[in-house]
Amino acid sequence: MSVPLYQAKAEFFKTLGHPARIRILELLSERDHAVHELLAHIDIEPSSLSQQLAVLRRTSLVTSTRVGGEVVYSVSVPEVRDLLLAARRILSGVIAAQGELESELSPTAGS
């Protein structure tokens, strides 16, 4: 293999590193969605959504199918869901820790 694994990992995480792409994956891991359905949940321009979907397509995390007038997206790597859950767990830990630290510094109010 030409690309070292740690670099592939970095690129993988990079594709997860955008709020819209996270939202897309969260919605798609519930069920398949057409683009206009995603659009109803995510507050960005259609062209921007399309671009983020393209990023996810390029990395094979989602696939699209044309169904009549609409394009339906699905996750092609179901394990991504676990990853998002793991991230949430870690994150709540980190955020809680930072919260404590903050309260120690200024016990009256959080910034």
Add this chain to the structure above:
Amino acid sequence: MSVPLYQAKAEFFKTLGHPARIRILELLSERDHAVHELLAHIDIEPSSLSQQLAVLRRTSLVTSTRVGGEVVYSVSVPEVRDLLLAARRILSGVIAAQGELESELSPTAGS
């Protein structure tokens, strides 16, 4: 909380989205390392390493302690290790799938 969770997640993944930072976390999840030890394993300039360590510090994923002449880093969120393992599993799946696809397209050699 002011920052929506999906945005916090995106930022979290973004900090993982760099090959040097992945290497650092992998090394640190084995055991603590001084900066010059990391430097021996990761092929980048000291200043660049320092910069990446700063990114990880800012997001509270690692902590540093001065021990005499050297600065020792440790992971402060051990669950990160699971995340890296999960990423590797997902990634090998995706890479394998792409490999198959590639062989179908050109059965003789992979690009």
Add this chain to the structure above:
DNA sequence: TCATCACTTGATAAAGTGTGCAACTGAAAA
């Protein structure tokens, strides 16, 4: 004290990313 090792910081140029607008394609409805 002076030199040196171990790191960090600052500045800057180059590369990469994201955003919004306009133009374009395909399918369905009028």
Add this chain to the structure above:
DNA sequence: TTTTCAGTTGCACACTTTATCAAGTGATGA
């Protein structure tokens, strides 16, 4: 056939990230 809805693509601009070089701090050893 013409419109309209559903998406995508191209492009210009702003913003961010990264790499590198030079300069600076802190501790140790000569």
